[in-house]
Amino acid sequence: MPQRNLREQLVEGASRVLYEKGFHAASVNDIVAAAGVPKGSFYNHFESKEALALEVTRRYSASYDLEQLRSGDGAPLARLRAHFEAVIERNARQGVELGCLLGNFSTELAGHSQVICEHVAASFAHWSDAVAAALEQAQAAGELDHGIDAHALGSYLVDAYEGAVARAKVSGDRAPLDAFVTTTFDVLLAR
Amino acid sequence: MPQRNLREQLVEGASRVLYEKGFHAASVNDIVAAAGVPKGSFYNHFESKEALALEVTRRYSASYDLEQLRSGDGAPLARLRAHFEAVIERNARQGVELGCLLGNFSTELAGHSQVICEHVAASFAHWSDAVAAALEQAQAAGELDHGIDAHALGSYLVDAYEGAVARAKVSGDRAPLDAFVTTTFDVLLAR
Amino acid sequence: MPQRNLREQLVEGASRVLYEKGFHAASVNDIVAAAGVPKGSFYNHFESKEALALEVTRRYSASYDLEQLRSGDGAPLARLRAHFEAVIERNARQGVELGCLLGNFSTELAGHSQVICEHVAASFAHWSDAVAAALEQAQAAGELDHGIDAHALGSYLVDAYEGAVARAKVSGDRAPLDAFVTTTFDVLLAR
Amino acid sequence: MPQRNLREQLVEGASRVLYEKGFHAASVNDIVAAAGVPKGSFYNHFESKEALALEVTRRYSASYDLEQLRSGDGAPLARLRAHFEAVIERNARQGVELGCLLGNFSTELAGHSQVICEHVAASFAHWSDAVAAALEQAQAAGELDHGIDAHALGSYLVDAYEGAVARAKVSGDRAPLDAFVTTTFDVLLAR
DNA sequence: ACCTCCGGGACCTCCCGTTGGT
DNA sequence: ACCAACGGGAGGTCCCGGAGGT
Numbered sequence: 001m002p003q004r005n006l007r008e009q010l011v012e013g014a015s016r017v018l019y020e021k022g023f024h025a026a027s028v029n030d031i032v033a034a035a036g037v038p039k040g041s042f043y044n045h046f047e048s049k050e051a052l053a054l055e056v057t058r059r060y061s062a063s064y065d066l067e068q069l070r071s072g073d074g075a076p077l078a079r080l081r082a083h084f085e086a087v088i089e090r091n092a093r094q095g096v097e098l099g100c101l102l103g104n105f106s107t108e109l110a111g112h113s114q115v116i117c118e119h120v121a122a123s124f125a126h127w128s129d130a131v132a133a134a135l136e137q138a139q140a141a142g143e144l145d146h147g148i149d150a151h152a153l154g155s156y157l158v159d160a161y162e163g164a165v166a167r168a169k170v171s172g173d174r175a176p177l178d179a180f181v182t183t184t185f186d187v188l189l190a191r
Numbered sequence: 192m193p194q195r196n197l198r199e200q201l202v203e204g205a206s207r208v209l210y211e212k213g214f215h216a217a218s219v220n221d222i223v224a225a226a227g228v229p230k231g232s233f234y235n236h237f238e239s240k241e242a243l244a245l246e247v248t249r250r251y252s253a254s255y256d257l258e259q260l261r262s263g264d265g266a267p268l269a270r271l272r273a274h275f276e277a278v279i280e281r282n283a284r285q286g287v288e289l290g291c292l293l294g295n296f297s298t299e300l301a302g303h304s305q306v307i308c309e310h311v312a313a314s315f316a317h318w319s320d321a322v323a324a325a326l327e328q329a330q331a332a333g334e335l336d337h338g339i340d341a342h343a344l345g346s347y348l349v350d351a352y353e354g355a356v357a358r359a360k361v362s363g364d365r366a367p368l369d370a371f372v373t374t375t376f377d378v379l380l381a382r
Numbered sequence: 383m384p385q386r387n388l389r390e391q392l393v394e395g396a397s398r399v400l401y402e403k404g405f406h407a408a409s410v411n412d413i414v415a416a417a418g419v420p421k422g423s424f425y426n427h428f429e430s431k432e433a434l435a436l437e438v439t440r441r442y443s444a445s446y447d448l449e450q451l452r453s454g455d456g457a458p459l460a461r462l463r464a465h466f467e468a469v470i471e472r473n474a475r476q477g478v479e480l481g482c483l484l485g486n487f488s489t490e491l492a493g494h495s496q497v498i499c500e501h502v503a504a505s506f507a508h509w510s511d512a513v514a515a516a517l518e519q520a521q522a523a524g525e526l527d528h529g530i531d532a533h534a535l536g537s538y539l540v541d542a543y544e545g546a547v548a549r550a551k552v553s554g555d556r557a558p559l560d561a562f563v564t565t566t567f568d569v570l571l572a573r
Numbered sequence: 574m575p576q577r578n579l580r581e582q583l584v585e586g587a588s589r590v591l592y593e594k595g596f597h598a599a600s601v602n603d604i605v606a607a608a609g610v611p612k613g614s615f616y617n618h619f620e621s622k623e624a625l626a627l628e629v630t631r632r633y634s635a636s637y638d639l640e641q642l643r644s645g646d647g648a649p650l651a652r653l654r655a656h657f658e659a660v661i662e663r664n665a666r667q668g669v670e671l672g673c674l675l676g677n678f679s680t681e682l683a684g685h686s687q688v689i690c691e692h693v694a695a696s697f698a699h700w701s702d703a704v705a706a707a708l709e710q711a712q713a714a715g716e717l718d719h720g721i722d723a724h725a726l727g728s729y730l731v732d733a734y735e736g737a738v739a740r741a742k743v744s745g746d747r748a749p750l751d752a753f754v755t756t757t758f759d760v761l762l763a764r
Numbered sequence: 765a766c767c768t769c770c771g772g773g774a775c776c777t778c779c780c781g782t783t784g785g786t
Numbered sequence: 787a788c789c790a791a792c793g794g795g796a797g798g799t800c801c802c803g804g805a806g807g808t
Contacts, residue, residue, distance in 0.1 A: 024215035040771040159354025231789035406597035422793040488743040541736025613767040
């Protein structure tokens with residue numbers, strides 16, 4: 001039987017559809033159609049649409065290469081810039097109007113799904129931590145003032161990035177994303 | 192009967208409900224129930240849920256006191272800080288898990304409603320412009336380096352604020368909001 | 383518009399279908415089809431299938447002519463016998479395999495619907511009370527020993543009737559119903 | 574592995590679940606979950622949910638100790654009373670809101686399952702016969718008038734018992750059960 | 765004998781927007 | 787302007803049973 005695991009197909013289909021339309025606007029029908037899976041098979045693999053969305057969120061957040069950011073090679077600040085540029089590149093490739101799944105769910109699902117929100121909040125925290133680690137390395141390398149609270153700044157950069165993604169999403173223009181990099185690295189963190 | 196215009200009640204009910212549950216999760220029934228208006232009256236006043244949401248968005252964005260930000264009194268940077276603090280205070284009062292209507296719609300409605308997205312994008316732009324104007328005044332007053340692109344920085348701050356709002360929304364914690372102010376004014380723009 | 387009230391049609395259709403198939407086996411589709419009402423109209427009139435079933439139960443229990451039983455004319459015991467014979471006649475006319483809606487719901491809905499069960503229990507109590515009242519009149523008229531607890535006996539007769547109905551329902555034979563009358567009045571209450 | 578035959582587990586799980594929720598409200602999933610048996614194993618042992626329910630009904634009706642009732646020791650009427658008291662005790666121990674499986678299925682399954690209904694009707698008949706036999710013995714022993722049709726009275730008592738069970742089930746109160754015994758033996762059959 | 769995975773179809777509920785009469 | 791009643795169609799979920807491999 002050459003048929004791939006239905007569960008896997010479901011996750012992939014849902015990744016696209018949930019990303020594109022959002023949680024509430026994407027129906028289970030949309031998802032199974034995109035996945036090429038019969039509707040009746042859905043609940044053999046996931047307890048609910050929410051459970052599937054959680055799995056999709058998990059995969060999405062796991063796709064960020066935080067290891068490379070923490071301990072890749074090159075100067076810390078350059079590495080951090082490369083990290084954001086890569087993330088932006090991926091985002092632009094898929095289409096800026098998709099935004100960031102984490103950001104999308106953070107605004108849509110608060111008050112609707114505890115589990116997903118907890119995962120989203122944790123993902124933001126992990127990402128912020130990794131960014132903060134890079135900033136600390138920059139301080140150690142003398143690229144950044146020691147007086148700065150690296151952890152607070154890490155969160156700040158992630159927030160600014162997410163804000164830029166949202167603005168790019170509504171406007172359909174990737175400019176806010178590029179401006180984020182420029183302002184961050186050429187203005188704020190430059191000396 | 193002291194009962195105000197039904198249209199007005201509708202807008203107010205919808206403001207609450209759309210803010211709390213999002214566009215797709217809030218049904219027309221929810222809205223008319225919250226507004227205390229008979230269901231059948233809805234379409235006398237609005238062509239669709241989308242049209243009502245647009246009106247709600249208009250009011251929301253009009254509630255930002257940009258005039259005060261542009262030409263209020265006090266030192267520019269202090270004024271800007273007070274502006275964000277006021278916005279945050281209002282947000283915290285209503286409940287951080289509501290987030291910012293503009294931010295909420297920016298992520299939920301891209302690809303679903305052109306009109307609303309255009310209005311949201313324009314609102315962000317106007318707000319960014321006003322912030323930028325304050326920053327330019329800060330430069331004129333010698334509070335900020337002249338080398339900085341005030342316009343880019345204005346957008347950046349708005350983005351960072353929106354990101355912080357989203358994070359506060361998922362985590363149910365206002366800390367990211369306060370951190371935004373501190374990092375912006377005590378770290379990034381401090382000399 | 384000659385069209386009868388949809389709510390009324392719904393109640394009538396549901397009366398038939400719920401009676402024939404039971405609560406769980408009767409789908410909302412079955413009901414609207416029997417009522418000749420579009421599916422989408424269902425929830426304009428009833429909050430749920432349960433709410434409709436409650437209304438049906440209300441009408442069913444109201445159809446018992448307890449006033450006639452309590453204060454109709456004729457000797458008390460003859461009146462009581464006539465009451466049961468009338469109830470049985472109606473039941474046999476509709477088809478013994480339908481049983482008694484109260485009895486049907488009492489066994490099917492315990493643990494599924496509090497409201498309905500409460501109504502069913504109350505209906506049995508009212509009916510028992512009316513039967514008991516007739517028995518008391520029989521005592522006053524010297525047709526029945528004074529030593530007997532009329533209230534307990536009233537409940538007993540109702541229980542015996544319901545049991546006979548259930549047996550007639552499974553066996554598809556009205557004999558248990560007729561036997562109930564004979565045994566009650568010609569054996570147990572005869573002197 | 575001390576694990577008993579899957580078929581046996583299935584029957585036991587189904588006994589509980591069908592008893593508690595009824596035939597239509599109990600899903601095959603509920604049953605296999607209660608039995609601790611994998612879903613796919615179900616149809617190795619039973620052709621359908623109906624076939625399993627029939628088996629459950631068989632066991633249930635076999636659990637009535639009719640032999641003891643027919644030919645146990647003690648005076649016939651006392652034996653009969655003890656019989657009903659034992660049955661009631663068992664019922665109360667399991668919970669009056671479960672009712673009697675025979676009674677439950679008699680009202681729920683008429684028109685849905687011929688086989689089960691036939692079995693239920695036959696079970697009622699056997700039970701009635703055994704009760705009638707005890708009554709005949711009572712007549713022979715001079716405990717009961719000879720003029721009474723023992724067979725008709727046997728059915729009557731079973732009906733009254735089933736009615737009382739149904740009423741106890743809806744009301745959640747065992748009182749009707751105890752009243753059945755009292756009224757039967759202290760009033761109706763007392764001299 | 766067992767059981768994982770499968771799936772067509774139906775479940776109850778609710779959606780958004782309309783119709784027609786006051 | 788108002789609104790009670792309406793309705794086509796979809797929402798997420800779960801049904802009972804079977805296919806196919808171990």
